Amino acid sequence: MKQKIQQIFCISFPKRLQILTIQLFSMQLLDEEVEFWACGVFIINETLLFSMVGAITSYLIIVFQMDNDNK
Known part of the structure; x- marks a missing residue:
């Protein structure tokens, strides 16, 4: 086509x-202006992605610190 x-x-x-x-x-x-929506609830943009990366990084740092304290 x-x-x-x-x-x-x-x-x-x-x-x-x-x-x-x-x-x-x-x-x-x-x-x-292109916008991507997640199920019509919120916009997926760079602010959301940076927040997600920051939260994941913080979580991993805490998990690694706890793992090192147990050794």
Whole structure:
């Protein structure tokens, strides 16, 4: 299906118009703010990921310290 659309696009539009269309589409993508939601409850973004990494790191440090105290 994807290849057929590409073939139709290449046949029906001249090269310059293809380039302009792709440039306009890429500009629209740059202007759009993309958000990823987890089950519609909260947004998955860099703040959440940094918080998760920090929590996991803290947990591992505590576990390793407890393990060293037992030896």
